[in-house]
Amino acid sequence: MSALPSQSLLLIADTCLVWGHRLSEWCGHGPQLEEDIALTNTALDVIGQARSLYQLYALRAGNGLTEDKLAYFRGADAFQNVAIAAVENGDYAQTVLRSLILSAWFVPLWRELAIGRDPELAAIAVEAEKAARVQRRHASDWTIRFGDGTAESRRRIEHAISTLAPWVPALLAAEIDGTDRARRENEWRSFIAEVMAEATLDAFPVGSSSDHAFEANAKQALSALLHEMQSLAREHPEAVW
Amino acid sequence: MYTQAIDTDPTSRNSPTSHASVAEDVFLARIAQDEKIEPQDWMPEAYRKTLVRQISQHAHSEVVGMLPEGGWITRAPSLRRKEILLAKVQDEGGHGLYLYSAAETLGVSREQLIDALHSGKAKYSSIFNYETKTWADIGTIGWLVDGAAIMNQVPLCRCSYGPYARAMIRICKEESFHQRQGFDIVRALCEGTPEQKAMAQESLNRWWWPTLMMFGPHDSDSTHTGQASAYGIKRISNDDLRQKFVDVTVAQAEFLGLSIPDPALRWNAERGHYDFGKIDWDEFWRVVNGQGPCNEARMHDRISAFEEGRWVRDAASAHAAKRAARAVARAGALEAA
Amino acid sequence: MSDSSSKSLAPTDWPLFEVFIRSKQGLDHKHVGSLHASDAEHAIALARDVYTRRQEGVSIWVVPSKAITASNPALKNENFDPMASKIYRHPTFYDIPEEIGHM
Numbered sequence: 001m002s003a004l005p006s007q008s009l010l011l012i013a014d015t016c017l018v019w020g021h022r023l024s025e026w027c028g029h030g031p032q033l034e035e036d037i038a039l040t041n042t043a044l045d046v047i048g049q050a051r052s053l054y055q056l057y058a059l060r061a062g063n064g065l066t067e068d069k070l071a072y073f074r075g076a077d078a079f080q081n082v083a084i085a086a087v088e089n090g091d092y093a094q095t096v097l098r099s100l101i102l103s104a105w106f107v108p109l110w111r112e113l114a115i116g117r118d119p120e121l122a123a124i125a126v127e128a129e130k131a132a133r134v135q136r137r138h139a140s141d142w143t144i145r146f147g148d149g150t151a152e153s154r155r156r157i158e159h160a161i162s163t164l165a166p167w168v169p170a171l172l173a174a175e176i177d178g179t180d181r182a183r184r185e186n187e188w189r190s191f192i193a194e195v196m197a198e199a200t201l202d203a204f205p206v207g208s209s210s211d212h213a214f215e216a217n218a219k220q221a222l223s224a225l226l227h228e229m230q231s232l233a234r235e236h237p238e239a240v241w
Numbered sequence: 242m243y244t245q246a247i248d249t250d251p252t253s254r255n256s257p258t259s260h261a262s263v264a265e266d267v268f269l270a271r272i273a274q275d276e277k278i279e280p281q282d283w284m285p286e287a288y289r290k291t292l293v294r295q296i297s298q299h300a301h302s303e304v305v306g307m308l309p310e311g312g313w314i315t316r317a318p319s320l321r322r323k324e325i326l327l328a329k330v331q332d333e334g335g336h337g338l339y340l341y342s343a344a345e346t347l348g349v350s351r352e353q354l355i356d357a358l359h360s361g362k363a364k365y366s367s368i369f370n371y372e373t374k375t376w377a378d379i380g381t382i383g384w385l386v387d388g389a390a391i392m393n394q395v396p397l398c399r400c401s402y403g404p405y406a407r408a409m410i411r412i413c414k415e416e417s418f419h420q421r422q423g424f425d426i427v428r429a430l431c432e433g434t435p436e437q438k439a440m441a442q443e444s445l446n447r448w449w450w451p452t453l454m455m456f457g458p459h460d461s462d463s464t465h466t467g468q469a470s471a472y473g474i475k476r477i478s479n480d481d482l483r484q485k486f487v488d489v490t491v492a493q494a495e496f497l498g499l500s501i502p503d504p505a506l507r508w509n510a511e512r513g514h515y516d517f518g519k520i521d522w523d524e525f526w527r528v529v530n531g532q533g534p535c536n537e538a539r540m541h542d543r544i545s546a547f548e549e550g551r552w553v554r555d556a557a558s559a560h561a562a563k564r565a566a567r568a569v570a571r572a573g574a575l576e577a578a
Numbered sequence: 579m580s581d582s583s584s585k586s587l588a589p590t591d592w593p594l595f596e597v598f599i600r601s602k603q604g605l606d607h608k609h610v611g612s613l614h615a616s617d618a619e620h621a622i623a624l625a626r627d628v629y630t631r632r633q634e635g636v637s638i639w640v641v642p643s644k645a646i647t648a649s650n651p652a653l654k655n656e657n658f659d660p661m662a663s664k665i666y667r668h669p670t671f672y673d674i675p676e677e678i679g680h681m
């Protein structure tokens with residue numbers, strides 16, 4: 001067995017949790033009842049993935065570490081998530097665009113991990129890849145509807161693209177041990193290009209590197225998110241729920 | 242989750258037999274024989290109206306009911322609880338959807354139904370106008386509110402209107418998970434630290450009476466019960482259901498070591514039931530009629546989700562229309578070729 | 579694009595679809611309910627999320643509700659009652675001697 005180094009494991013797990021938190025904020029507030037239910041399924045999928053990964057991490061770390069200690073008792077500085085996962089939801093266009101960006105990154109990542117050298121992680125990845133594919137389809141369908149829908153939806157998806165694009169270079173630059181970063185980036189670029197074309201949108205503007213100001217914003221959004229998520233658990237550090 | 246027998250529509254107060262016709266006699270005979278009525282069957286206008294009112298009120302309750310618990314998804318104190326709560330609240334959305342679909346078979350559109358909710362014409366269960374102040378409330382809601390809902394809903398699985406009965410069967414299958422997860426939350430609190438236990442008790446103190454109100458006014462004050470049971474829409478009376486709920490819940494509270502906030506609560510061996518104190522019906526009507534702690538916030542959330550979602554729905558419609566037009570054009574081009 | 583100015587022309591309600599689910603390979607698709615979606619493909623995607631949250635299915639059909647033609651309920655008696663008298667179509671109509679056993 002060749003276990004994935006813990007840093008990489010945390011990067012994936014934290015990304016799933018933080019993104020799942022954002023998606024879960026929509027529950028009960030979606031644009032249509034059917035869609036509310038559909039989006040919540042994606043939240044459940046990624047939160048479930050985060051749990052499996054934390055459990056694996058905790059098991060390997062030993063000394064009494066648990067999934068909840070990892071989720072609730074680390075500060076923003078210790079979180080390893082890719083920054084874009086923590087960005088606030090914005091409107092529905094921005095929410096589905098983030099899902100597109102992340103799921104298009106996750107599909108090749110999970111696929112590679114599913115046949116990788118870490119068998120325990122591979123077992124998680126096999127299931128996660130299926131869920132990521134559904135999520136990528138959901139997000140690309142909506143991106144296409146927005147680009148090729150009404151004038152307002154087009155304006156909104158274009159705005160979402162310019163809001164989220166600055167975070168993409170850091171995502172694509174993220175190294176996960178035992179996986180091929182460049183190949184993942186290529187697959188991401190070609191998938192996004194296809195979706196943009198079908199949505200009748202301009203090519204996705206991936207910059208060369210992320211701006212430091214954006215990094216600071218993302219940290220701030222993450223801190224606020226964790227403050228809310230961890231508030232109750234930290235009030236009762238001894239409690240079992 | 243939640244049907245509540247609130248009488249809000251004065252037009253349907255006349256008894257179904259008051260303007261009897263042959264068709265109506267046949268219809269009532271079918272119901273008396275436990276036959277199901279399906280959408281295309283002839284039905285008295287009062288039956289249709291009663292159903293639309295009750296099913297849509299029920300649907301609205303499910304959807305508004307997502308809000309009080311939904312507010313705790315982001316703060317759930319463990320990942321396991323977060324996952325469960327998210328799935329539970331999502332289920333309630335599903336219930337709303339099944340019920341809107343059942344109502345739509347009666348010739349009203351989803352838009353009309355939602356419009357009636359947003360304009361204040363349609364009611365929803367008063368229980369969702371109370372605040373979820375603590376995490377314990379999430380447990381209490383599952384345990385008591387979903388518990389009360391199940392008690393109300395199981396008899397509806399046999400109601401006379403086919404689409405409503407089928408929706409209720411699907412819903413009831415999902416509800417028992419809701420009640421169990423709620424009981425499980427409360428149980429963990431009761432077995433936890435003294436602060437956790439206190440949190441559970443404080444929550445029960447706030448939710449007990451509003452939960453009893455969920456069963457609706459006393460049978461003697463309920464204008465609809467007689468008619469709804471003649472129509473096979475309501476099978477067990479408000480007071481009977483309420484009594485049944487009290488009887489089973491007392492033992493559960495005892496198991497948890499929680500005390501029910503009612504000094505008048507005691508076993509009546511003669512009746513074979515628990516006696517319990519007087520319900521504050523003034524509070525009930527205040528909350529039903531809009532002056533509960535959260536009525537405004539709930540409606541605000543629903544309306545803004547709907548209004549902010551409009552451009553999303555419109556975009557999907559516009560895109561679908563474009564795709565359909567392109568498909569027609571492609572087919573035309575093929576034919577011409 | 580002038581779509582947003584002609585908002586009132588756009589249908590605000592997505593059309594209704596009836597959903598049929600095959601619960602297990604080898605079984606028929608069965609009607610489970612309905613939902614609103616912008617088109618048929620969208621309806622399939624949503625039906626997966628709405629009606630198979632507990633693994634209730636392995637295959638989904640959707641049909642626009644408007645496309646369903648139903649038999650006339652007023653003709654129920656004349657359509658279906660005449661079949662009641664054709665009891666000879668049922669195997670239990672026939673006596674098989676015990677010596678023959680199962681047939």
Ligand SMILES: [Fe+2]
Nearest residue numbers: 242387416419
């Ligand atoms: Fe429920």
Ligand SMILES: [Fe+2]
Nearest residue numbers: 242303333336
């Ligand atoms: Fe429910």
